[in-house]
Amino acid sequence: MVSLPAAAARSSQKMARAAFQQQRRAVSDVAITRTGKPILRVQGGRSSLGGHTATVFGATGALGRYIVNRLARQGCTVVVPFREEMAKRHLKVSGDLGRVVFIEYDLRNTASIEESVRHSDVVYNLIGRNYPTKYVKTREHKTTRRRDDEATEDVHVEGTERIVEAVAKYDVDRYIHVSSYNADPTSSSEFFATKGRGEAVAREIFPETTIVRPAPMFGFEDNLLLRLAGVYNLFTSNNMRERYWPVHVIDVGKALEKMLYDDTTAGQTYELHGPKNYSTAEIAELVDREIYKKRRHINVPKAILKPAAELLNRVLWWPVLSGEDIEKEWIDQVVDETAKTFKDLGIEAGDISEFTYHYLQGFRSSAYYDLPPATEKERREDKQYLHVLDDQTSLLMSQAVRSITRIAASARLRAMALSAAAVYSAARTQQPPSAPAQAQVQAQAVSSLSAASSIAESSPAVSMAGLDAGAGRSGGDPDSYTPTALSRWSLLDHKLPVSDAVRSIHIYDFDNTLFKTPLPNSKLWNASTMGSLSSQDAFSTGGWWHDVRILSATGEGLEKEEPRAWEGWWNEHIVELARLSTQEPGSLSVLLTGRAERGFGDLVQRIAKSKGLKFDMITLKPAAGPSNEKFASTMAFKQAFLEAVMETYSSATEIRIYEDRPRHVEGFREFLQRYNERRQNRSQPAPLPAITGEVIPVTPIATTLDPVIEVAEVQHMVNCHNAAGGGRRGRLVLTKTVFFTGYLIKEVDSERLLGLLQIPPNMNRRDLKYHGNSIMISPRHCPPHILAKAGGIGTKMTWRVEAMGNLDNSLWAVKVRPATPNTTYHTAESVPLVVLAVCRGARPHDASRIRKWQPVAAEHVFEFETTVGEKAILRVESEHTASSQEYNNIGRDESDGQNSGGNMPPARSAGEEEEQPRQALPRRMDLHHPRAPEAELGAATTTTTRAAVGAAVSLDDAGPAQQPSQTQSIQRQQIVYDEE
Structure with missing residues (x-):
């Protein structure tokens, strides 16, 4: 080993020190995050250390590798939680040695998740699953069934909940949640529905969550271009007509990186989509053109393909096709206009047509190095090879092809239609013809179609309307649209007006438009349970909107109401408007709801009849339509019904729709626009002028059930679900999570306490969170020996306001004393206090650090009464998840008591003071976001009485049933349910 002389070594040290001083010019100072965590930001590079530590869940997926690579190149330390050793190998070289750290984790294991995020200042959640777990043999039941812990609900909702709770617990500065386009808790697709519920969970626990909704992504590992190019026989169910804005995965990676350095993105929602809208068929056309091959696309009815896909998903080792893929083929991408986009991040997204050569070159069997057209002009000229017919002839030919199955009764007519289709197909595949040749092709096609039309007119079994139905149902047989046929949609048996007698159509939605339907109480249930209750698939017997007992329990129940x-x-x-509609001459009034006709038909009629509302039609969603058609969603059912109404009363000049849901409002407006276009442009029957359509959004008024009855009804739903075998999610249980135990303050006294607040005038009030509702006893479920010191649940105590204090103008509290001297009490803090407000980034438990108290003026001193109780929330979850969480939290109560008694002061009497201030309590984020339930709630029988539930639960913050005109007496102050 060669050593340098001392002088040379000192010279090297000087050079290194000088180099370091020079490098400091690139440092943009020490940055302090909103949670107080300092980071050193330097100029990025492969060998630099940028100061950020980022955890990327789902890093081994198609999108994850791009964000890991970009962050590592900027000098960030990237923590990669992984499940499989072989899946993470390619990420090791993304950054310098030690910059990419791997931690093995389990999404069901809270401790492993917390270990992955505890050192980070930003967390990305890219986890997603687009197919359910395969059927496996379970040891405990010795049967083959789907494992619930790997279903989409558990990954997108419960998994998200565990990650976000860990983020909140360790004061992580930023949380970026990658969801999906069309994320909506009410979607018919389980993937989109659970993604929507996952967004709600993230925002509830961590309000500053940045939500990212990427469109279908394309890249080297995508499921779009590679699937279309790599499969010779691709089975579809919707003729590849679904439309979306495909986005480049690299553009999404850029956006996720920018969000790390831009704090203004916190709390925002981003819709990341490409610049152009495509159907899958159009993308398949691009793929075939690029690889010089023609892939075969076989259309199979959804009713056949979806069960077959689910069967394949059970049997095959790899999910070649899943039922969710089939369901998503019927849902077009809907972009939230209020969300931000690439433009707000300064990124210009690339179009998929610019990258097909780059990603598909390897699929060619020849002409490997032939480049695509270089200019947009050449692209336009090249597209002329694919379209040799004008739009009008193309429409006629497509109508002829679709009419083949409708006119199968006539062999001669079928031959004519096939001839037209053959001419059409030949015209699309030949080289670009000259103008005379193109005219000749059009003449041949029109001649074939005209011959088929003449035969159809003379055939008794076939109507010409069948040929003209290609653009939609509005071109159907006029004889099928009659008042008699329309009456089959209605529950009422009276005769409808004749077709020419109606000039205006008035449609009234039932739930939360006309009638204040109770909603699940967000103060009773956690976010994932709120989503499950609203979903039709969470319970085997149907959820909140499919259980007739819920609607029957409105108010004081059916018999009294x-x-x-x-x-x-x-x-x-709205009731007054409905009455005016029924009295107006020439109007048709309709009560329309997506509730099931079979379960709710009688009840909805009784509710409307009790109010004296006499509609011309009362229509609920049937199991099958009048023509035995099935409806994939409530919107599909309502649109089919509206079209039948407008076709029956085609002389009507206006239609008004009253609706409360914003998505349905937009859906109806788009539907009316498309319908009017078809109505004006059709050939048979004769075109009609557009009908004036107006969709009136109605602001819903939120109401809830009596909390005790609501808990009982949900328990009944759980019992019925378990009695039916557990369904897809397995057996469910109703569990309780206690946030804290304390002296609970009434709402009126809480408002008086908040009136003492003195907030600096220059402070943004939107950054404040108000409390003033309790004096802390224990930051979770209180052990019995500590609860006994406070007097036990339900004990009342009166307090007097003494002084005000604040901590660095970020937290405000009021110090209190028992109003009666020598009263024994117990509080979590050395000084009894009520936290009034906290600023963003501060925590309520920091109130113990307040040292300066300002006495309250004598005129502002008052006394208030409290009751010892618990602040808790309920959840419905699978038995497996509940038992797993209980196992992870064994001994938690004991550690709060005897084993960790040093954190709790002893019981004191009024007037006693400690000799020196106690140290601040250690941070207890479980107070805000507890990880596990403490006890089960509800009887195990199939019937749960109000008395049985009331004995176990008494509610305060959850409140009585929200009915404006009446109050109800409920026992209070044993267990208080509220949302955090």
């Missing part, structure tokens, strides 16, 4: 016409549960303004 029907005689008084559900007084106070109506939107009286």
Whole structure:
């Protein structure tokens, strides 16, 4: 080993020190994050250390590798949680040695998740699953069934909940949640629905969550271009007509990186989509053209393909096709206009047509190095090879092809239609013809179609309307649209007006438009349970909107409410409009709801009849339509019904629709626009002028059930679900999570306490979170020996306001004393206090650090009464998840008591003071986001009485049923349910 002389070594040290001083010019100072965590930001590079530590869940997926690579190149330390050793190998070289750290984790194991995020200042959640777990043999039941812990619900909702709770617990500065386009808790697709519920969970626990909704992505590992190019026989169910804005995966990676350095993106929602809208068929056309091959696309009816896909998913080792893929083929991408996009991040997204050569070159069997057309002009000229017919002839030919199955009764007519289709196909595949040749092709096609039309007119079994139905149902047989045929949609048996007698059509939605339908109480249930209750698939017997007992329990129940016409549960303004509609000459009034006709038909009629509302039609969603058609969603059912109404009463000049849901409002407006276009451009029957359509958005008035009854009804739903075998999610249980135990303050006294606040005038009030509702005893479920010191659940105590204090103008509290001297009490802090407000980034438990208290003026001193109780929330979850969480939290109560008694001061009497201030309590994020339930709630029988539930639960913050005109007496102050 060669050593340098001392002088040379000192010279090297000087050079290194000088180099370091020079490098400091690139440092943009020490940055302090909003949570107080310092980071050193330097100029990025492969060998630099940027100061950020990022955890990327889902890094081994198609998108994850791009964000890991970009962050590592900027000098960030990247923590990669992984499940399989072989899946993470390619990420090791993304950064310098030690910059990419791997931690093995399990999404069901809270400890492994917390270990992955505890050192980070930003967390990315890219986890997603687009197919359910395969059927496996379970040891405990010795049967083959789907494992619930790997279903989409557990990954997208419960998994998200565990990650976000860990983020909140360790004060992570940023959380970026990658969801999906069309994320909506009410979607018919389980993937989109669970993604929507996952967004709600993330925002509830961590309000500053950045939500990212990427469109279908294309790249080297995509499921779009590679699937279309690599499969010779591709099975579809919707003729590849679904439309979306495909986005380049590299552009999404750029956006995710920018969000790390831009704090203004916190709390925002981003819709990341490409610049152009495509159907899958159009993308398949690009793929075939690029690889010089023609892939075969076989269309199979959804009713056949979806069960077959689910069967394949059970049997095959790899998910070649899943039922969710089939369901998503019927859902077009809908972009939220209020969300931000690439443009807000300064990124210009690339179009998929610019990258097909780059990604598909390897699929060619010849002409490997032939480049695609270089200019846009050449692209336009090249597209002329694919389209040799004008739009009008193309429409006629497509109508002829679609009419083949409708006219199968006539062999001669079928031959004519096939001839037209053959001419059409030949015209699309030949080289670009000259103008005379193109005219000749068009003449041949029109001649074939005209011959088929003449035969159809003379055939008794076939109507010409069948040939003209290609653009939609509005071109159907006029004889099928009659008042008699329309009456099959209605529950009422009276005769409808004749077709020419109706000039205006008025449609009234039922739930939360006309009637104040109770919603699940967000103060009772956690976010994932709120989503499950609203979903039709969470319970084997149907959820909140599919259980007739829920609607029957409105107010004080069917028996008491029907005689008084559900007084106070109506939107009286809409009721008055409905009455005017029924009295207006020439109008057709309709009550329309997506509730199931089979379960709710009688109840909805009784509710409307009790109010004296006499509609021409009352229509609920049937199991099958009048023509035995099935409806994939409520919107599909309503649009089919509206089209039948407008075709039957084609002389009507206006239609008004009253609707409360914003998505349905937009859906109806788009539907009316498309319908009018078809109505004006059709050939048979004769075109009609556009009907004036107006969709009136109605602001819903939120109401809830009596909390005790609501808990009982949900318990009944759980019991019925378990009795039916557990369904897809397995057996469910109703569990309780306690946030804290304390002296709970009434709402009126809480408002008086908040009136003492003195907030600096220059502070943004939107950054404040107000409390003032309790004096802390224990930051979770209180052990019995500590609860006994406070007097036990339900004990009342009166307190007097003494002084005000604040901590660095970020937290405000009021110090209190028992109003009665020598009263024994117990609080979590050395000084009894009520936290009034906290600023963003501060934590309520920091109130113990307040040292300076300002006495309250004598005129502002008052006394208030409290009751010892618990602040808790309920959840419905699978038995497996509940038992796993209980196992992870064994001994938690004991550690809060005897084993960790040093954190709790002893019971004190009024007037006693400690000799020196206690140290601040250690951070207890479980107070805000507890990880596991503490106890189960509800009887195990199939019937749960109000008395049984009331004995176990008494509610305060959850409140009585929200009915404007009446109050109810409920026992209070044993267990208080609220959302955090």
